[in-house]
Amino acid sequence: MTEPTKNIQAAAPRIGVFVCHCGANIGKVVDVAAVAEAAGKMEGVVVAADIGYACSEPGQQEIKDYIAEHNLDRVVIGSCSPRLHEPTFRQMLISSGLNPYLLEMANLREQCSWVHMNDSEGATQKAMDLVRMAVSRASLLYALEEEILPLVKRTLVIGGGVAGIQAALDLADNGYEVVLVERKPSIGGTMAQLDKTFPTMDCSI
């Protein structure tokens, strides 16, 4: 099995795990404190804590304080779906000076507490597994950067019929250079052949 060359840890990861009650949403079904406690014993985890509302302003501040205090380099949040709050927490990492791709989330609400409401035991076990998987993955995460590539601010329009002409005009009027390529000796396309109602030579075209 090949491992990416990039994926080499400079030092042992320093992971913080934060398990959210989401009020009673997670907390009523999952034993959040137990999950946090179990997380604290996982490999690479430096600190683990449970939080009332991780997404709230005070919740985020609490996590940022942990990051600073424990010099964390990776963060695992057990809360709602990443589809909801991944952008929020990535932003939080950035404001803590961490690369946003060093975040991992465990979906303890939509995919755990809300769907196993009558099985606290099973849900708690699952939550622990999901956090364990997240921690394991987190320890292998590495920073990623957006790549900036140069761009030529010109457009090639292939075809000089009514669509090509309109696209060229809208682009040119937006300040872009356009190269309009037409096979025939004149632009105009099929439209130029049509009689009035599907309209004629009137106006700008």
Add this chain to the structure above:
Amino acid sequence: MTEPTKNIQAAAPRIGVFVCHCGANIGKVVDVAAVAEAAGKMEGVVVAADIGYACSEPGQQEIKDYIAEHNLDRVVIGSCSPRLHEPTFRQMLISSGLNPYLLEMANLREQCSWVHMNDSEGATQKAMDLVRMAVSRASLLYALEEEILPLVKRTLVIGGGVAGIQAALDLADNGYEVVLVERKPSIGGTMAQLDKTFPTMDCSI
């Protein structure tokens, strides 16, 4: 009859009239030299001349020389349709330091020589009239400037259905601020209610 207050001439107009042969296109039907001669006697005309191809580079240079030499402040061109070359000659005026709206054209080709090919006499008479009308109008022309008005780089999008959302995203991704106003408690519109084939909650929306 009310005249515009703006329309007050500082001094007597200094009009130059240039009649184009357009090769043989005008010249073969219309007596271009006679038209130019007649123009020379019209009120306000300082200089009148016939030109081989007014639109060609050398033709334009010739006219520019006349403008400079005779300190012209208005130009009348008797040639093809203004729909063809008005932009060309306006540009020429600008490069001679004149306001582009101090140009007037007489349409001696599409609306004269080409449509009265068997009536040289009538066509020449008409050409003289068209030039006379142009000169008369030219003497009353005044400079016009484009007005620059401030603009707020923000857009209001009224309606948060699929169309409003897409318009908002395209505008925002283009760097513009958007205010998206929706009557209901959520955006999404009718589309959010539809089942899959006319598509559902998949992907970006």
Add this chain to the structure above:
Amino acid sequence: MTDAGRHPRIKVLTLSEVKDVSGHVGDFDVRIIKHARYVDESACTACGECAKVCPVVRPDEFNMGLSSRKAIYSPFPQAVPSAYAVNVDECLGHNPAVCAKCVEVCDKQCINFHMSDEEIHEKVGSIVVATGLSPYDPTINDEYGYTRFENVLTSLEFERLVNAGGPTGGEVIRPTDRKKPKRIGFIQCVGSRSAQKGGNYCSNICCMNTIKSTLVLKEHDPDCEVKVFYIDIRAFGKGFEDLYSRSRRLGVQYIRGLPGSVSETADKNLSVAVENTVSGKLEIHELDMLVLAVGLLPDPGTQKLQEMLGLQLTPDGFYLEAHPKLLPVDAATRGVFYAGCAEGPKDIKESVTQASAAAARAVRLMHKGQITSEPITSLVLEEHCKACGKCAEVCPYNAITVDVRKKIPAQVNTASCAGCGTCAAECPFGAIVMNHFTDGQILSQVDAMLAENARDKVVAFACNWCSYAGADYAGVSRLQYPANVRLIRTMCSGRVDEKFIWEAFAKGAPVVLVSGCHIGDCHYIDANHWTEKRVAKVHKKMEKLGIRAERLQLAWISAAEGARFAEVMRRMEKLRQQVTEAEIAFTKEILSKPKK
């Protein structure tokens, strides 16, 4: 949806309405009312505890009333913003003695009954109108027994029924006995293509929506019997015909003809009587469930917004574009653009495409950060203006404001003015100057033309976009016509002032032609309607004065009609030859008297 909700440059205002718009392109002032949600939308995590305890049960609008919701609710699971809202009209009130159960149960304390409606002011440079549609409501005419028979549904109700996220989890059951229907019918064009009910236009999407539904039904249950009653199947778009063929291959029956009547049987089935126009016979179809493919109407707020922004509507009630083919997303009001069903019924693909196009047009307008107004615009001479309001009435672009009551002189918004000159032509007091086409400039052309041998000449006014271009086209085509016509070009035939015509006749013109774009093709929306009215008015005055009305002609000539231009010129010349010296002398005399 979520992309829009979280985009840093998009401010989403829900429960909000535009109350008023003033200003103009580049600089609109917008007043918005944001109704109180009673839930802090940024704090709410949509946990739903509040709804659990809410005692008020109401039909769920999102599921077309096929399920219920509470008075505090999330409109649908993926809602953006992802926050609950209180319908305060349904709520029992927040007095703890009365209810306030939701307030108690919300850990994050998001619910706040002291919120009030907020007035928000926004300044914007452009506006996209995307107000969408309103489905046709068959209760009004009780089509096909919709209000009486429970197993008759609208297509939107059916949509929720087959939706995996809907009230039945996508299981198709019929309302009366919650059994799977085995025989399902669809009736097309309910509220469409009808002069009596709904719109007389085609709603564009219903055929394909029904075809999609038949495919979903056949996927659920290949043995179920599906019948579609229709006039024409309009599978016009990319991939549409393919879906239609697939539906037929799966055994869906397409029966040409709309049912005449529907009745209910004892076991709540539906008996549908239809004249099959293919077989020519009256057929009776017994069905378990009937779906009405309802048409699309404009949003009910359309008219209010239309007035606010000075927009135009088609006879169907949708917004009218500045040019139906060449400017399909621009409104005539500069700076306003259309997207989606507000402009006419269309499917999602077309809506999305049009929305991107609207964005392109808005960006094109805004990218320079300033508005350059064409100098060929009109100008009010305040000292002459009597604030009669005529100019504002005729302006196709809503570019002129005048306070008729307070007698505040007219003001031209040059950013909106397109320069047709109709205002200048219609102003009874000569108080409007049309730059580059002033009265003086045009009259000087008339005078110069008629200074000599007026009797031999044909005076013709031609608009730049159609008839002048048509004359050029005659030239390009070398179509020969008499040499005695002289054209005077204006931007629009709407500019041709009555006084230009009188001046020509006063100076001895035998005949005068006014020509412009065909009605409906005007480059300035509908300015040539005013040309038509004006010529009619002059004709009447001519008759009164004893001048033959025939001497003034009006002709619509398009840019492609070079042959027609030449023909009109020949007709004008014939007409000219019939005008006698005496007539001309009489006309000159009568017009030289002070009052025309």
Add this chain to the structure above:
Amino acid sequence: MTDAGRHPRIKVLTLSEVKDVSGHVGDFDVRIIKHARYVDESACTACGECAKVCPVVRPDEFNMGLSSRKAIYSPFPQAVPSAYAVNVDECLGHNPAVCAKCVEVCDKQCINFHMSDEEIHEKVGSIVVATGLSPYDPTINDEYGYTRFENVLTSLEFERLVNAGGPTGGEVIRPTDRKKPKRIGFIQCVGSRSAQKGGNYCSNICCMNTIKSTLVLKEHDPDCEVKVFYIDIRAFGKGFEDLYSRSRRLGVQYIRGLPGSVSETADKNLSVAVENTVSGKLEIHELDMLVLAVGLLPDPGTQKLQEMLGLQLTPDGFYLEAHPKLLPVDAATRGVFYAGCAEGPKDIKESVTQASAAAARAVRLMHKGQITSEPITSLVLEEHCKACGKCAEVCPYNAITVDVRKKIPAQVNTASCAGCGTCAAECPFGAIVMNHFTDGQILSQVDAMLAENARDKVVAFACNWCSYAGADYAGVSRLQYPANVRLIRTMCSGRVDEKFIWEAFAKGAPVVLVSGCHIGDCHYIDANHWTEKRVAKVHKKMEKLGIRAERLQLAWISAAEGARFAEVMRRMEKLRQQVTEAEIAFTKEILSKPKK
């Protein structure tokens, strides 16, 4: 047209063809061949003296061969650029002894026979494909006797015939005797909606084009008899139904049914036999002229350009959008956009709208002046790459180039890569790293999950856009299912490498689920096709190894199918319970051996 010709930022290259495109979004290299015009297009004033003296007479393509032109010609009067061109294949040659008449007569000396084709290189950041359409040619199948009967015309020929700028000046005359036809028929769907000839899709515009033509005919001659033979009248757009009603009010007869045969009478009239599906009778209609409403085909150059730019085509041969509803003008190749009939048959309004939308999307891409590539892209480890080409084959975005012959390692163009990870999953040599979803990261999740009590757990892979979202939706809907499933999220199901599945089984997983978007709904065009193939491959290998294939399941679950997700989970749990300890032990053992 003229606006485009004179816009300072638009360079118009006519008689030109794109020969080759290399590079990628933001930085395309384009090679264009500009064919020699033999006329200096900036100097030519389109006076036409040259054509007058040219002795070569050819049918005029613009007028569909209904008139003639010379070998030196202007394609049509309003052509842009407004310059003549020489068709050098037709020209007699410029040897003065042979001809050279045009050269002699051109005052401005614009004609130059020494011009040669020019190769032009352009660098652009984005590309708009607007290659248009090609009308269906009824000569191929000789539909309705088109090649034999002179009075049978195509709709485009008819278009030129009624055009005021056409060869007859808009007068409708029939070819054989140049008399005004009094009985005219239109046959719809010629080359459309047919499995045999042309396309089996609907060409979208022909119904309305015919209706327009009937209105023009009735305007010319209210007494003429007009009949339209059709299957469905598809008057689906804004204002369309209104035109259709008007046509019927004017007495145009709409006859439902396509003619079976057409024969010619002695006086060159046409006898049309049709089964009227409304009356059910076979009818014979005698007509003076017959117009075939021909369908639209993609431009013949479509396929070449498709290969050049790495685009997709629909089965109909038009270009395929990145997403048929949500990205209707984007190509899957980043930086390429569609406008007009290249994407599918559409009318002028739709073409213009789509063109503006394409411009919006291109501007959106370019406005920052740089391309930001998402970091979640793939990465080739050159030292492991064997240049087999598999990754390039599977990439839905054409983002990978590899020279198989020269064995040059694969290169990922990160600007084009969308991050589905299919390449990494398919690479036989483990030479591709998918950033943020590396083999190591995903395998570590599998291992962590199965470290304890593996026997009790259900391993499920879910794609971000559909099945993971469907799981979230099940949560939002509070749909309960067994608690022993654990999801591993990847961006696309295409990322799910064989080895992830083997690892799970090797670590004792009783069952494994791979789930993704439905076929056709893949967020990464069609990457899930590879998922399907891969699972089939693993199934086969499992059987070979003696492992029950049933233990690996594949399920398509959309974002809205929360209920389906829960149901699949219950099914997986049932399946799990049927897996015996012995089976698991056997599997672990067999997979622990070196070769799987």
